[in-house]
């Protein structure tokens with residue numbers, strides 16, 4: 166099916182109170198496993214490319230993947246550029262890859278006025294092409310792929326209202342205590358009151374990044390309180406790595422990469438199935 170925007174996917178998620186998984190793609194194997202698993206459970210899905218992934222494979226390979234997947238899988242899915250900091254990068258990528266339906270401009274580390282100005286530029290460009298724009302207000306701590314931030318600044322609900330009004334973005338990434346790159350399951354303390362206030366005072370879909378470190382109860386709580394898009398990257402990298410290491414440890418002379426990648430992908434598939442059920446996005450595609 167033709168790809169859809171995250172705006173379309175998330176509007177439905179907000180209305181029906183479930184969350185859509187946003188998975189950062191690490192490699193080519195990973196891409197197809199994510200899509201085929203979502204298709205099996207009929208869940209909408211957002212596959213995300215970071216600048217690091219694009220640098221690694223190049224635009225042509227990634228466009229080819231998106232094109233093939235749009236023919237093969239009959240579920241609503243969006244191809245999203247994650248944590249792009251330079252609007253020029255976004256504009257170049259969109260010109261090169263006609264399958265991109267969604268972008269995130271992350272100007273969260275500059276001051277409010279500059280964040281508004283940069284984000285507005287991206288919205289102006291993307292809205293003409295029917296591409297959704299997510300932006301971040303506040304800053305999420307931690308490291309994820311080629312993106313890192315040392316300090317966390319929680320999202321101010323009053324500024325969020327102003328930010329959305331001025332920029333006309335389609336979705337807002339908020340900072341309420343999650344950490345990028347965290348899989349310790351130490352249950353980061355979440356500012357749920359802030360989330361409730363943000364949900365009450367804004368109308369667009371709210372996005373939570375850095376969710377690898379949240380336990381199942383926390384995920385259920387943030388979904389029930391209105392988070393419509395949940396970004397997960399690190400947890401998928403960890404299970405892929407663990408599957409690969411275990412298989413090669415048990416079969417040290419195996420040279421058929423389809424077998425050891427197959428074992429790694431099985432972990433990815435199982436993890437995504439559990440997330441789709443937890444987010445309640447099964448059969449919503």
Ligand SMILES: [Zn+2]
Nearest residue numbers: 309374375396
């Ligand atoms: Zn993120």
